[in-house]
Amino acid sequence: MRVSVAGLIALQGILALGACLRETFPPPDGGSLDDDGAPGDAPLPLDARVDAPLSGHDEDGDGIDDALDNCPQSANAQQRDLGEVNNGREADGVGDICDPDPDLPGNSILLFDGMYAGLVPGRWVATGASASGDSLRLDRDSALISTSSFPAHVMVNISASLTSVQQAGNAVIVASNYTSSASFVGCRREVTSMRLLYGSNPSTAAPPFSPAQEIWMEILANAMQIDCGTAVDDGQWIALATSTTSLDAGNAAVLTTGSPALVHFVVVIGRP
Numbered sequence: 001m002r003v004s005v006a007g008l009i010a011l012q013g014i015l016a017l018g019a020c021l022r023e024t025f026p027p028p029d030g031g032s033l034d035d036d037g038a039p040g041d042a043p044l045p046l047d048a049r050v051d052a053p054l055s056g057h058d059e060d061g062d063g064i065d066d067a068l069d070n071c072p073q074s075a076n077a078q079q080r081d082l083g084e085v086n087n088g089r090e091a092d093g094v095g096d097i098c099d100p101d102p103d104l105p106g107n108s109i110l111l112f113d114g115m116y117a118g119l120v121p122g123r124w125v126a127t128g129a130s131a132s133g134d135s136l137r138l139d140r141d142s143a144l145i146s147t148s149s150f151p152a153h154v155m156v157n158i159s160a161s162l163t164s165v166q167q168a169g170n171a172v173i174v175a176s177n178y179t180s181s182a183s184f185v186g187c188r189r190e191v192t193s194m195r196l197l198y199g200s201n202p203s204t205a206a207p208p209f210s211p212a213q214e215i216w217m218e219i220l221a222n223a224m225q226i227d228c229g230t231a232v233d234d235g236q237w238i239a240l241a242t243s244t245t246s247l248d249a250g251n252a253a254v255l256t257t258g259s260p261a262l263v264h265f266v267v268v269i270g271r272p
Contacts, residue, residue, distance in 0.1 A: 110154070135262040
């Protein structure tokens with residue numbers, strides 16, 4: 001078969017365009033922009049919060065402003081929210097990578113604070129709190145309590161780090177359903193252990209951590225079950241779970257014992 005010079009030029013142009021498109025569009029799963037591991041990656045509709053004013057801050061560094069990010073604490077440049085759609089339901093606006101119930105609609109981000117602006121007036125009640133760069137510093141034995149009361153079905157996720165020499169009793173606590181110092185559900189991350197605070201519960205061993213190491217802590221709560229987990233930096237995720245039948249609505253809180261701590265972010269996600 002003979003191919004004209006003009007035909008070769010046209011073919012080269014098509015191949016060049018194809019190469020350009022491969023560099024322009026997101027790669028398939030396994031590429032550097034895949035943030036959920038799900039098959040069939042595709043651009044998603046804009047997040048429902050697209051009309052929110054920009055915050056000027058990008059906590060997770062994925063290129064999406066916190067005010068628009070459907071997972072402001074977890075990098076997901078593609079903003080994928082396909083779990084509900086793949087199950088024949090409407091996307092709920094919480095990205096798959098941080099959605100505690102990715103296949104169920106009805107989740108929503110009730111609170112996100114990247115702490116970059118210090119203590120935002122009207123959002124928190126705090127003791128011993130002060131701005132510290134891109135974080136909020138809590139002095140030892142201090143508390144950071146949201147002013148909003150959230151439903152009993154929530155996920156509370158924080159990132160924090162202790163700042164002083166470690167010794168027994170130094171800890172950070174993330175709490176949900178907080179109504180008083182004597183009434184809350186909390187995940188306590190100590191120097192050498194972790195425990196779920198709800199009445200009297202056993203503790204479980206956890207790797208020790210040092211000052212400046214980032215602690216991720218999370219509570220998943222619904223009416224009948226509380227799941228609590230933690231990790232240091234990118235290390236092993238350690239989970240605890242206990243059953244209860246008397247979980248009430250309340251505030252989100254971060255508490256410190258024995259050591260000052262830096263709080264890097266707090267997010268509260270409502271669950272159906």
